[in-house]
Ligand code: HEC
């Protein structure tokens with residue numbers, strides 16, 4: 001038997017926690033949906049992780065975490081082969097251009113942890129390709 005007094009205290013404490021609980025719940029939903037969103041957008045870190053890669057494959061083992069230069073990408077991606085595979089991309093080949101030939105820095109366009117961008121668009125409004 002729960003004395004009425006205690007029961008009321010319990011009810012009261014629940015009322016007290018109700019708002020923060022809802023707040024936490026809402027927060028966890030927000031986190032959850034932003035993770036889902038990142039995956040829906042197909043961000044590259046998720047893509048690479050899906051290929052079995054870990055953070056150290058790009059950032060190395062050292063602390064603090066190292067920056068990732070383009071040469072790291074080239075350990076797995078071949079620029080000439082890449083240029084060949086996208087030679088029919090319109091309006092122009094993103095992997096072979098007048099300025100840098102096949103060696104445009106990958107990180108200008110492809111981002112791992114945020115949405116990629118179209119670097120060329122800054123100057124060429126008609127090069128409106130979508131960067132994965
Ligand atoms: C495929 C290579 C790759 C992998 C795998 C990778 N990163 Fe990165 N990371 C990068 C690159 C490149 C940048 C520079 C920003 C950019 O252009 O995306 C970066 C930047 C960062 C930054 C700096 C903040 C920012 O967003 O610019 C942090 C922190 C970071 N990475 C953490 C991680 C962690 C944690 C993991 C594992 C879950 C990871 N990275 C896996 C390539 C990678």
Ligand code: HEC
Pocket residue numbers: 042044047048051053057058068069070072073074075076077106107110112132
């Ligand atoms: C350890 C090997 C490895 C490294 C390092 C690596 N990648 Fe990849 N990446 C892959 C593999 C494997 C695939 C899937 C096959 C393919 O599309 O070439 C891939 C796919 C991609 C894709 C295509 C994603 C899609 O949606 O089709 C992009 C873009 C890409 N990588 C960019 C980068 C960039 C930029 C870097 C450097 C910051 C990098 N990768 C570093 C292995 C790697």
Ligand code: HEC
Pocket residue numbers: 070073074077079082085086089094095102103104105106107108109110118119120129130131132
């Ligand atoms: C000017 C922006 C830009 C730069 C710089 C760039 N890419 Fe891409 N990348 C694209 C676009 C746009 C596509 C989609 C092409 C398509 O769908 O026809 C793509 C597609 C890819 C793909 C998947 C398609 C395939 O054929 O495998 C990979 C892998 C990739 N890029 C890797 C790289 C790497 C590695 C570098 C650096 C050597 C790089 N990219 C530099 C814009 C860029």
Ligand code: HEC
Pocket residue numbers: 092093094096097098099104119120121122123124127
């Ligand atoms: C900072 C500005 C700037 C950026 C960024 C830039 N370009 Fe250019 N680009 C120019 C200018 C200016 C010209 C004309 C002068 C010349 O021909 O060199 C040009 C010319 C070209 C041409 C010759 C044909 C034409 O339309 O005149 C191609 C192809 C080209 N750019 C492709 C690219 C690609 C692909 C990218 C992204 C990787 C890129 N550009 C990024 C400024 C830029």
